[in-house]
Amino acid sequence: MTDRVNQYLAELSPYVELWALSTQSERELQRRGSNGPQMQAFYDAITPRMEGIIDALNDLSLGDLPDNARTLMNLTLSLAEIAPHVEFYQGAPGVPFAFAEERFIAERADWTQL
């Protein structure tokens, strides 16, 4: 499994620094600071590999992912963050016709892990 994870990471290496971010707030900031072509390039690189990536990651314990698998997981979460902007919002970096995003204060609690 680790081989597959490392292979995907190698294939996606140009995007790791920008998009392998561990919190939704960081991913949101990165998305808002990007432009349409940058999001499209990342989208085009990772989307066709998603079935294989999730298949490889699903073999690992989610609560205890090794660093390389965590990095790959975080890349998929950035895809979740930008996909609506590529698929629905014509590449706009912000949500169109929306409330000021920076005024939404986010908080994530997983009480089973507290």
Next chain:
Amino acid sequence: MNAPNPGIWAKKFPELGTDPVPVAPYLSSEYFELERDKVFKKCWLKVARVEEIANSRDYKVVPFEFAEAEVIVIRGEDDQIRGFYNTCSHRGNKVVWQTGTGHAKGGGLQCRFHGWVYGTKGEVRSVPEEGAFFNLDKANCGLTPVATDVWEGFVFINFDPEPAQSLTEFLGAMGERLAGFPYGTFSEAHTYRTVLNCNWKIAQDAFSEAYHVNTIHAGTFPDGFSTELLDVQLLGPHHSCGVCKLEGGNPPPVASLSHRFSTASIAKKDLDNESMLPPDVGNDPRHAFELAVLFPNYLVHILDGMYFTHQFTPIDVNHTLWEGVQYFAPPKNAGERFSHEYGQVLQRNAWLEDTATMEDTHQALKSGAKSQMHLQDGEILIRHLLHAVDQLVNAE
């Protein structure tokens, strides 16, 4: 496009009428003061989930600016959850200085000003330099209690020292209708909050109809939902309806991936699992989620595999604290984790679209240009909220 079955809800609930509704209750300071005293200081208000204070001596401090009060709800060593004003019996300082959740040490809650310590039943346990006080009757120096009760794992408080109804009585038939959904299994909570510069009812109204989905959500849910409501229920001051999904449409690649990996998402279609919804909810095949409002200000939306809530707590007539929460079961694998994130982001974006209307509505109404609003049949929950508030405001 005309809505199907025009007038169906007006016919079912003729007591609400069909006239335009007044703007004044959204803007008037005098009206707000009556709402504060007769609605928000008399009704049961949701403050927490039991999972937030799962262990003995876990507590949560919740501010209520309209009441100029903070409430501590704390789980006792006897597993009972009790509520108290966050006000020290000594000279009235806040006992806990930070809002949100925390855990009291073995001794109890210690006021940071002079170190008075309170147990989980509110009793004062120790007073530094006690001998220097004069005839201090510690038995009467406990924290001031706030009525507190729990329904389906939701913790509610009531500022009325002697609530006219128990929480169960207050929720009545709506409490029964929504009971039995496995709320407690959805322990992964994603919260967004903000202060909205608008009246609380303007904000709540925007989440109380589906008429807006074709315009406001054209971006995020292009073929997600219909404007039609299913099975409107007006139960005392509470109300609910089903929101309809639209069949068909071609989800784009990542949306499809999310559906495939998913256990739950508001955007997901064609669930084949057996329903976890209570028996009276969601029996129409078009049902996407149930929109239920526990009067006055707590919206609970249940669907197979998750639920989400909104709460609109007034600060004053012109300001509202909004909190929206999406509750998922902890993901079992990477695919579910991805799918939750996708569904959660999409819903966040839809909420950004929703909240975009509220301050503009309030501002534009403040101009005084309009004295009334026109509501269509599918906006019956808005009509009913105004009616239910007005009944309490005008009660003796």
